[in-house]
Amino acid sequence: MSSDSDILRRLADVLEVRKQADPGSSYVASLYAKGQDAILKKIGEEATETVMAAKDGESERIISEVADLWFHCLVMLVDRDLSPDAVLAELDRRFGLSGLEEKAQRADKA
Numbered sequence: 001m002s003s004d005s006d007i008l009r010r011l012a013d014v015l016e017v018r019k020q021a022d023p024g025s026s027y028v029a030s031l032y033a034k035g036q037d038a039i040l041k042k043i044g045e046e047a048t049e050t051v052m053a054a055k056d057g058e059s060e061r062i063i064s065e066v067a068d069l070w071f072h073c074l075v076m077l078v079d080r081d082l083s084p085d086a087v088l089a090e091l092d093r094r095f096g097l098s099g100l101e102e103k104a105q106r107a108d109k110a
Contacts (some may be wrong), residue, residue, distance in 0.1 A: 002065050008088070009083075009085065011074055012074060016078055046068045049068065049069075050062070
């Protein structure tokens with residue numbers, strides 16, 4: 001099995017190609033053609049579905065909905081010319097920090 005970051009990179013590479021594809025050729029290409037608002041709306045829908053699945057407690061559905069949410073977040077990242085590696089680097093930076101410390105660091109920057 002590939003490492004998590006390899007899977008995310010491979011998916012981001014495919015999504016990057018879809019940015020230039022004919023909107024009639026794929027779901028992702030059509031989503032990119034509709035623009036940022038459509039992408040963000042889809043993330044909101046998937047986040048809601050994830051919450052509903054978690055409330056229902058069905059493990060397989062939770063996993064499926066989280067995969068959909070992560071996928072659409074990756075679509076948004078690629079749309080903004082950001083990479084999943086940047087998100088992984090941010091998570092790595094936070095590793096070992098308590099949530100309180102991390103929030104304090106963000107507040108200091110604001």
